[in-house]
Amino acid sequence: MFIGHFNVGDVVTFSANTHSASTGGESDADALPTYRVYADGSDTPFATGTMSKQDDANTIGYYKGAVTLTGAAAGVCYRVRIRAVVGGVAGVTERTFQINDKVPAFRTFSSRSSLRTFSRSRRRSRCR
Secondary structure, eight states, X not given: OEEEEEOTTOEEEEEEEOXXXXXXXXXXXXXXXXXXXXXXXXXXXXXXXXXXXXXXXXXXXXXXXEEEOTTOOTTOEEEEEEEEEETTEEEEEEEEEXXXXXXXXXXXXXXXXXXXXXOOBOOOOOOO
C-alpha cells in the first residue's frame, strides 16, 4: 500500500491491524509488531523499530509506527515491512512511500516582465 510522498526530515507514520489466522477477526498480536524500512534495492534497513498500540481502549489489534526521514535519499522509494505474530502464526504486510526530489528551478515572466523563479517537487510515484 502506497502511503504518500514525503520530504527528507519529515516523520512518516504508518499503521497496521492484526487478525486471527483461524477466524480472520481482529485480534491483538502476541507481542508488539516490529518494522523494518528499506530503500529500494537495499538489503540493509534504513530504520527498524517496534510499533505501539493505538487507541487501545477502543480498538483491537491496531498498531502505529513512525520513522524520521533524516538521512533519507531524495527521489528514492522506501518499503516498510511490518511483522506480527497472532496466536503463534506470523504475518507480514508492507507499506511504501517516496521521498520527494526537486525538479530544477525554472523561470517565468509575469505581465509586468519581472522575473520569478520557481522550484517544485515531482509528485509522480515510482514506487511499485
